Amino acid sequence: MSLWKDLTKGIYRENPVFRLVLGMCPFLAVTTSVENALGMGAAATFVLICSNFLVSLFRNIIPSKVRIPCYIVIIATFVTLVDMVMNAYLPDLHRSLGIFIPLIVVNCIILGRAEGFANRHPVLNSLADAVGMGAGFTLAMVILASFRELLGNGTLLNINLLGSAYQNQPLLIAILAPGAFILLSFILGFFNILEKRKGGRQ
Amino acid sequence: MNPTVLLSALLATPDSGSQGFDIGKMMAIIIASIFVNNFVLARFLGICPFLGVSKQLDSAIGMGAAVIFVMTLATLGSWAAYNLLLVPMGLTYLSTIAFILIIASLVQLVEMILQKFSPALYSALGIFLPLITTNCAILGVAVLNIDEKYTLGYSLVNAIAAGIGFTLALILMAGLRQKLELADVPPAMKGKPVAFLVAGVMSIAFLGFAGLGG
Numbered sequence: 001m002s003l004w005k006d007l008t009k010g011i012y013r014e015n016p017v018f019r020l021v022l023g024m025c026p027f028l029a030v031t032t033s034v035e036n037a038l039g040m041g042a043a044a045t046f047v048l049i050c051s052n053f054l055v056s057l058f059r060n061i062i063p064s065k066v067r068i069p070c071y072i073v074i075i076a077t078f079v080t081l082v083d084m085v086m087n088a089y090l091p092d093l094h095r096s097l098g099i100f101i102p103l104i105v106v107n108c109i110i111l112g113r114a115e116g117f118a119n120r121h122p123v124l125n126s127l128a129d130a131v132g133m134g135a136g137f138t139l140a141m142v143i144l145a146s147f148r149e150l151l152g153n154g155t156l157l158n159i160n161l162l163g164s165a166y167q168n169q170p171l172l173i174a175i176l177a178p179g180a181f182i183l184l185s186f187i188l189g190f191f192n193i194l195e196k197r198k199g200g201r202q
Numbered sequence: 203m204n205p206t207v208l209l210s211a212l213l214a215t216p217d218s219g220s221q222g223f224d225i226g227k228m229m230a231i232i233i234a235s236i237f238v239n240n241f242v243l244a245r246f247l248g249i250c251p252f253l254g255v256s257k258q259l260d261s262a263i264g265m266g267a268a269v270i271f272v273m274t275l276a277t278l279g280s281w282a283a284y285n286l287l288l289v290p291m292g293l294t295y296l297s298t299i300a301f302i303l304i305i306a307s308l309v310q311l312v313e314m315i316l317q318k319f320s321p322a323l324y325s326a327l328g329i330f331l332p333l334i335t336t337n338c339a340i341l342g343v344a345v346l347n348i349d350e351k352y353t354l355g356y357s358l359v360n361a362i363a364a365g366i367g368f369t370l371a372l373i374l375m376a377g378l379r380q381k382l383e384l385a386d387v388p389p390a391m392k393g394k395p396v397a398f399l400v401a402g403v404m405s406i407a408f409l410g411f412a413g414l415g416g
Contacts, residue, residue, distance in 0.1 A: 021253075021394055022250075024246075024249035024250060024253070025246050025247055025248070025249045025250070025338045026246075028246040028249060029245070029246035029247075068306075069303070069306060072302055072303070072306060073299065073303070076298050076299040076302050076303075077299065079298055080295060080296070080298050080299060083298065084295060099342055099345045099346060099349065102297075102298045102301075102341065102345050103247075103338045103341060103342060103345070105298055105302050105341065106302070106335075106336050106337070106338040106341050107338075108250060108336055111336060173406070176409065177243060177244050177246070177405045177408075177409070178402045178403070178405035178406040178409065179402075180246070180402075181398045181399070181401045181402030181405055182398070182399060182402035182403075184398050185391070185395045185396065185397075185398035185399040185402060186395070186399075188394055188395040188398065189388075189390045189391045189395040190390075192389075192390040192391070192392075192395065193390045196389075196390070
């Protein structure tokens with residue numbers, strides 16, 4: 001039961017992006033297309049699962065004074081792995097994600113889960129937590145990326161949805177930097193309203 | 203470290219060996235890093251401190267100063283480690299791990315030195331220093347400098363300019379948010395949502411710099 005709870009809480013109740021407002025830098029930067037969002041989500045989820053697993057496994061061995069450097073080394077190792085694998089097999093995605101792959105190291109979500117969950121929960125729960133949080137992060141990125149790609153380019157996963165007339169003159173700002181901030185602001189506002197409705201009903 | 207090695211590194215490009223210091227290119231880097239590719243508003247680096255520490259003007263200034271300081275030191279450290287250690291040994295794939303360790307230990311070191319020798323500065327910057335380790339702008343500038351194959355001189359210029367750009371965005375945001383306290387914001391948009399909206403409007407303003415400096 002609690003395992004199921006650890007798995008599902010990341011998706012809505014403690015969604016790392018919409019509810020906890022963590023991991024903003026890659027979230028805003030790579031959501032220019034759904035493809036990038038999925039790639040980034042997969043990379044971050046992989047690192048999250050591996051780091052949560054190791055941190056949880058070694059939670060009684062790592063001295064608490066040097067735990068943060070230990071976590072950072074664990075995370076950086078897996079980020080390097082992802083970086084090399086992606087460079088070898090998905091060079092286009094690697095190019096479009098650019099410096100945000102090495103920057104997964106400083107993604108607050110991953111260090112936050114290591115520090116806030118994996119270091120005092122058993123391995124299985126930590127794995128469930130990592131999968132849930134990774135899915136929540138990916139889902140959040142896909143939501144924002146869908147808006148940005150559809151408005152800014154008229155496509156979704158590179159499939160033209162709004163016709164060539166729209167594509168000739170799209171709402172370009174959605175795909176540029178300001179669009180990320182403004183659309184995220186509206187999405188967060190929408191979640192606030194949703195939360196208030198839910199609170200009123202109970 | 204041997205000072206002559208550092209000096210020759212400062213004056214020569216590692217890739218081509220041509221003359222290293224070009225004022226025009228330096229100006230282009232400065233303008234690009236502060237305005238056109240502003241770290242916060244165009245590159246999305248350092249959003250967490252940008253939102254977290256921008257509630258008051260004086261803490262924004264303190265954070266900005268700390269970031270400029272650590273960014274410059276981190277660039278120096280990461281550049282030296284990459285070009286003098288990792289490249290000769292053929293270990294460039296370890297750069298991410300090396301950089302984050304350098305930054306983390308540097309922050310710790312700066313904190314200890316400040317605490318010992320300059321309590322006044324420590325009390326001003328102290329609380330911001332631990333936050334800086336996980337500031338992606340610091341690691342970002344180190345990685346960008348390597349990607350762009352900048353010389354040590356250009357790297358330092360780029361780091362300082364990026365820090366100034368970060369501080370500029372932070373101070374502007376802090377000023378706006380102080381005014382925003384008194385504004386009549388719809389309840390659903392209070393707090394983070396309206397802060398992102400303001401950041402978006404500022405980002406539109408910074409789009410106007412596109413094309414400046416090439």
